[in-house]
Amino acid sequence: MTTYLIRGARPYGGEAADILLEDGRIAAIGRQLPATGAEVVEAGGLVALPGLVDLHTHLREPGREDAETVETGSRAAARGGFTAVHAMANTDPVADTAGVVEQVWRLGQEAGLVDVVPVGAVTVGLKGERLAELGAMADSAARVRVFSDDGHCVADPALMRRALEYVKAFDGVVAQHAEEPRLTVGAQMHEGDRSARLGLTGWPAAAEEAIIARDVLLAGHVGARLHVCHVSTAGSVEILRWAKSRGVQVTAEVTPHHLLLTDACAESYDPVFKVNPPLRTDADVEALRAGLADGTIDAVATDHAPHAVEDKESEWAQARPGMLGLEQALSVVVETMVETGLLDWAGVADRMSVRPAAIGRLQKHGRPLAEGEPANLLLLDPATRASVDPAASASRSRNSPYAGRELPGRVVATFLRGTPTVLDGKATR
């Protein structure tokens, strides 16, 4: 196994240091380490961070390999600086058995670009009728700890309560897609002045907030862990803040697109901006940034949702919701959180690596950059600004909401257990 000496990088944006990677671990961090026998990676000016961990990725395999595969999605993840991603269960077949989650886990190991951690469905076929084999998925080779019907809400409160009770046995967590379905029938965009003017059916903030309020009460009552997917409204942040102050074991994520974009994007009627939950208002964006800064929102998660051209390039109402996120996530966080002074680099590491790894109970990710730790890390050039070109994406899909937008930060290298998955900005395999 090749030994790497990263020369002159700035861990967490601090003082420059050399980082020696040997046998999958960080063997040493210090000034002017000898390069004997090591491959040297010049990293002057680059920020070193722990490898990012995504709690929410759609890889589309099995079933929609024309939109993404475990391998292509893993490559996009590595290029974004990720070393682990949680693969959502809304595949075809649904990841609701030990067999399917083990298949996804194995495909991830074979691709070898990031650790692909399968999420198990909460209910059979995501139908919201009866619980899936949660225990069997937890005991499988995939060791599932995060369960979600994402794409659908576990709307039945009794079923949600039972799921929360069940996952407690193996320290699992239910990740809820908070959307009261009776309030979002036919919904196309955020419900407000704009939806009325554009003539598109609205998706009210209350549909999200009502489920979060219900679920934090349930989680508190049964003493189980709840995670809230893609929080999108100011009201949701307030409910989470209240629940945390009461000691409820709740965590939450925000997507890069909800930190940057608003419902103004819908004015274009370009379905690339159609997403669930929808892009909200400026006031919501501000509250989400503040909630992420003060830790009420624990993590940034991409909700990377690749879609084939025929599912996206249609009329707004016919298009599927969802947008790409893995490759630009860190850049969007740099723009919205670092350049605004809301987070420092240690804060970015906390929200994009440490906390998501803790929520998913991953032992070998989200670890500090320190001697003896697993060599999962990334090198970022924070100064470079470039315009996003969807054609250059490693994803099999092209539905990036950032096309043509200039964003800061370029991931120069990613290392998974001491082996580069990305070097000079290019995937190594």
Ligand SMILES: NC(=O)N[C@@H](CC(=O)O)C(=O)O
């Ligand atoms: N976010 C989306 O708009 N779409 C996701 C499902 C989801 O995250 O709810 C998808 O699977 O395409």
Ligand SMILES: [Zn+2]
């Ligand atoms: Zn969702």
Ligand SMILES: [Zn+2]
């Ligand atoms: Zn999703």
